[in-house]
Amino acid sequence: MTFSIDQFRLDGKVAIVTGAGGRGNSIGRAYAVGLAAAGAAVVVADINEEGAKAVADEIVASGGKAIGVRVDITDPASAAAMVDAAKTSFGGLDILVNNAALMAELGYQNIVDVPLESWNRTLNVNLTGALICAQAAVPAMRERGGGRIVNQTSGGAFPATGVYGIGKLALVGLTTTLAKTLGKENITANAIAPGNVKSDAGKQLVPDDSPFLQFLNMTVASRAQGEPDELVGALLLLCSDAGAWISGQTLHVDGGWVLRP
Numbered sequence: 001m002t003f004s005i006d007q008f009r010l011d012g013k014v015a016i017v018t019g020a021g022g023r024g025n026s027i028g029r030a031y032a033v034g035l036a037a038a039g040a041a042v043v044v045a046d047i048n049e050e051g052a053k054a055v056a057d058e059i060v061a062s063g064g065k066a067i068g069v070r071v072d073i074t075d076p077a078s079a080a081a082m083v084d085a086a087k088t089s090f091g092g093l094d095i096l097v098n099n100a101a102l103m104a105e106l107g108y109q110n111i112v113d114v115p116l117e118s119w120n121r122t123l124n125v126n127l128t129g130a131l132i133c134a135q136a137a138v139p140a141m142r143e144r145g146g147g148r149i150v151n152q153t154s155g156g157a158f159p160a161t162g163v164y165g166i167g168k169l170a171l172v173g174l175t176t177t178l179a180k181t182l183g184k185e186n187i188t189a190n191a192i193a194p195g196n197v198k199s200d201a202g203k204q205l206v207p208d209d210s211p212f213l214q215f216l217n218m219t220v221a222s223r224a225q226g227e228p229d230e231l232v233g234a235l236l237l238l239c240s241d242a243g244a245w246i247s248g249q250t251l252h253v254d255g256g257w258v259l260r261p
């Protein structure tokens, strides 16, 4: 088969992006807009229903296909309803992007005395939520003869830092397990590990004057911070025919920060 640039197109595909309707400038929003620009019909899903519908409206206004739905990814019935919305509105499901997570709101979690309630809540959303959405999505992907799962991990998992990093590292384990389990069914599973991204949540976590940003600047191979839109190319590769043979991988999109000493 000769390579064609059209292999990056997603016309006729249906995608769900979780966590795509939250704060104004979010990674999930960039993912949803990017998938729609590549031709996919997108279910913009978030616990913030108003935000999800606003992003879907934005996509439709620019000529794309999208709906906005409320989902709580920790609730299997809610995840099933999200997949049903994809089937009812667009006829099926091909792509699941597990992007929703708790991050900026977590604050510093000292592992020695982190309350178990905080540990459980973090892992329930950031790890179990991705499993619940995959369990809801895979039967619909099987009906289409294949699919793509992309889990949003983090540079904070390499090495794991805090409960957040532990959950994001475990998400890599979920990714490789899904890849091995589903590969023969033409379903790939991969992860994206962003460095520090200047989403609204990322800026809250790492303000311009933070000592951590100075540390990033000193240790990163190229550029310390990226924009949400700079992750979209990696997502399109992993969701399109261009990336059909890639599975079980974690793609670091971080200016080379993972190479730090």
Ligand SMILES: NC(=O)c1ccc[n+]([C@@H]2O[C@H](COP(=O)([O-])OP(=O)(O)OC[C@H]3O[C@@H](n4cnc5c(N)ncnc54)[C@H](O)[C@@H]3O)[C@@H](O)[C@H]2O)c1
Binding pocket: 018, 019, 020, 021, 022, 023, 025, 026, 027, 028, 045, 046, 047, 048, 071, 072, 073, 074, 098, 099, 100, 101, 102, 103, 104, 125, 129, 152, 153, 154, 155, 156, 193, 194, 195, 196, 197, 198, 199, 200, 201, 202, 203
């Ligand atoms: N911004 C960064 O620097 C950075 C770096 C590495 C990884 N990430 C990851 O990228 C993803 C998006 O980050 P962001 O910066 O856009 O943050 P964000 O806070 O804007 O996005 C997270 C979204 O998840 C939603 N959400 C939370 N709990 C939910 C639930 N139970 N059900 C459904 N939705 C829920 C929130 O409403 C929010 O819209 C997250 O997985 C985050 O961990 C971000």
